[in-house]
Amino acid sequence: MSMVLRKVNRWKMGWLAVLFVLVVWSAVSLNYPSYVFPGPVDVFKEGVNQWEKGELTSHIVVSLKRLVIGFFLSAIMAFLIGILAGASRKFREFLTPLVTFFQATPPMAWAPLLIILLGLGDAPMIAVIIIASFFPILINVMQGMNHIPESHVQAARSLGAKGWRLGYFVYLPEITPAAISGIYVGFAISWRSLVAAEMIGGNSGIGYFIAFNGQIGNTSSVILGILLIGFMALLMDYLLLKPLQKRFAGWASRNENE
Amino acid sequence: MSALVQIDNVSFHYAKDTAVLKDIDFSIDKNSFVTLLGPSGCGKSTLLNLIAGFHPTYDGRIEFEGKQVKKPSKDQGFVFQDLALFPWLSVRKNVEFGLKMQKVPKEKRETKVKKMIEMVGLSDYDSFPISSLSGGMKQRVALARTLVTEPNLLLLDEPFSALDAQTRDVLQDELLQLHTKLSTTTLLVTHSIDEAIYLSDTVILLSKNGTIKDIVNIEIDRPRERTSSAYNFYQKKLYDFLKEERQSL
Ligand SMILES: Nc1ncnc2c1ncn2[C@@H]1O[C@H](COP(=O)(O)OP(=O)(O)OP(=O)(O)O)[C@@H](O)[C@H]1O
Ligand SMILES: [Mg+2]
Numbered sequence: 001m002s003m004v005l006r007k008v009n010r011w012k013m014g015w016l017a018v019l020f021v022l023v024v025w026s027a028v029s030l031n032y033p034s035y036v037f038p039g040p041v042d043v044f045k046e047g048v049n050q051w052e053k054g055e056l057t058s059h060i061v062v063s064l065k066r067l068v069i070g071f072f073l074s075a076i077m078a079f080l081i082g083i084l085a086g087a088s089r090k091f092r093e094f095l096t097p098l099v100t101f102f103q104a105t106p107p108m109a110w111a112p113l114l115i116i117l118l119g120l121g122d123a124p125m126i127a128v129i130i131i132a133s134f135f136p137i138l139i140n141v142m143q144g145m146n147h148i149p150e151s152h153v154q155a156a157r158s159l160g161a162k163g164w165r166l167g168y169f170v171y172l173p174e175i176t177p178a179a180i181s182g183i184y185v186g187f188a189i190s191w192r193s194l195v196a197a198e199m200i201g202g203n204s205g206i207g208y209f210i211a212f213n214g215q216i217g218n219t220s221s222v223i224l225g226i227l228l229i230g231f232m233a234l235l236m237d238y239l240l241l242k243p244l245q246k247r248f249a250g251w252a253s254r255n256e257n258e
Numbered sequence: 259m260s261a262l263v264q265i266d267n268v269s270f271h272y273a274k275d276t277a278v279l280k281d282i283d284f285s286i287d288k289n290s291f292v293t294l295l296g297p298s299g300c301g302k303s304t305l306l307n308l309i310a311g312f313h314p315t316y317d318g319r320i321e322f323e324g325k326q327v328k329k330p331s332k333d334q335g336f337v338f339q340d341l342a343l344f345p346w347l348s349v350r351k352n353v354e355f356g357l358k359m360q361k362v363p364k365e366k367r368e369t370k371v372k373k374m375i376e377m378v379g380l381s382d383y384d385s386f387p388i389s390s391l392s393g394g395m396k397q398r399v400a401l402a403r404t405l406v407t408e409p410n411l412l413l414l415d416e417p418f419s420a421l422d423a424q425t426r427d428v429l430q431d432e433l434l435q436l437h438t439k440l441s442t443t444t445l446l447v448t449h450s451i452d453e454a455i456y457l458s459d460t461v462i463l464l465s466k467n468g469t470i471k472d473i474v475n476i477e478i479d480r481p482r483e484r485t486s487s488a489y490n491f492y493q494k495k496l497y498d499f500l501k502e503e504r505q506s507l
Contacts, residue, residue, distance in 0.1 A: 151338045151342035154310075154312055154330070154342070155342035155344075156359070158310060158330045158334060158336045159335075159360075159403070160332040160360040161355075169359070170344070173346040176346075251345050251346040251389070252345070
């Protein structure tokens with residue numbers, strides 16, 4: 001019962017924050033003509049307008065499709081390579097300088113090259129997402145591998161686990177909590193990088209939508225685009241990441257509460 | 259009776275270190291209950307790990323069921339000092355793990371697991387996560403997880419050392435009951451003189467320097483009375499041994 005109450009309370013505070021932003025935004029916007037800095041009502045109207053035209057929806061769908069494909073590919077590769085690197089010291093030593101190098105380069109910096117190499121469509125955008133999210137996930141998977149208690153592996157082996165079964169039934173669950181932290185970080189970086197890449201060299205996607213409307217001076221649509229970016233990140237968090245964490249890494253937070 | 263485990267002239271050192279174990283010789287008879295007793299750091303866990311096949315390179319010879327030990331065998335069951343239960347699995351799934359790895363068909367697996375969980379008195383908790391159990395319950399799960407695979411040799415590394423005295427007494431009795439019922443040959447590592455005398459047929463005394471000091475057969479009928487004079491006789495004997503070990507530091 002008290003948990004339900006706490007939940008309601010948390011939601012209330014969340015809505016209060018939204019209300020606060022709306023009030024400040026309205027107040028500031030009153031000092032400007034609406035074509036320079038539109039207020040909430042103008043942006044809402046623009047949203048309805050765009051919704052009816054349908055173009056914006058297709059930009060959103062394009063961006064989300066890229067994100068999901070790129071992220072999925074990246075996570076699978078990072079898991080496989082991270083497990084191998086955790087298991088083999090030589091491979092780990094080989095990877096370390098590469099990881100450091102790629103970690104230091106902003107994923108966005110690759111976009112111009114990738115666009116020249118791969119054209120204007122989905123491919124360079126998916127590549128940016130992979131570059132942005134692969135390394136955070138990889139690093140976390142490797143760390144997870146490092147922290148597997150030796151006795152868990154020994155116990156599993158003495159119970160008859162070996163080969164891929166040892167990997168699938170022991171290593172994989174052991175590293176999942178760490179990997180999911182990596183997925184969180186990777187998700188945030190890749191979503192931002194994707195939008196930025198679409199802004200500088202795309203012909204579709206939510207980033208392109210913002211850049212295009214900026215050029216034609218449609219400030220209402222620019223703000224609408226920014227809001228949608230944040231809103232979609234929230235949505236992904238609630239619909240995808242949180243359930244993923246709960247399902248596969250819930251046991252780890254339970255242990256912390258002990 | 260024939261020996262299930264035969265250890266001849268075994269010495270062992272960790273990489274670069276000096277010898278942890280020296281010239282170890284003893285055997286474990288089928289169906290017997292043997293205890294390794296010795297001061298902290300004398301190499302009890304190391305010896306247990308050697309028998310379990312976790313350290314494949316050692317001097318001398320260790321045989322289990324007539325074959326030299328080189329890697330872990332599913333015919334041995336190991337309960338670790340830290341239990342090593344899998345925190346992402348429920349009680350039932352933990353107990354089921356070994357059977358699943360050994361590809362026992364699902365139906366057979368389920369009946370065995372159910373029976374085993376009943377045997378350790380955890381039927382009401384079978385879907386609980388490990389983190390929600392008390393220390394004694396975790397201990398029971400660890401024991402069940404190992405025993406359900408019907409190992410021919412049960413290796414226990416200080417299984418009860420983290421428990422309060424009452425729970426420990428209860429679990430010692432339960433372990434004895436399981437040992438009698440399943441007649442699983444058991445090798446137990448302990449610090450506790452009382453535990454060694456209460457449970458075992460034979461106590462192997464390990465010295466600080468990694469050698470066997472003495473092998474003592476406990477000749478008291480079961481169930482053993484902790485206040486009997488025979489019990490006290492062995493208590494004094496083992497106590498003197500540990501005292502001597504402390505003074506030889
Ligand atoms: N993995 C290891 N690498 C190097 N040295 C080790 C390792 N494990 C144990 N040792 C050393 O070997 C010796 C014996 O350790 P072991 O754990 O077998 O003792 P123990 O009798 O089980 O002690 P305790 O009763 O405290 O558990 C100790 O000096 C310890 O420091
Ligand atoms: Mg030990």
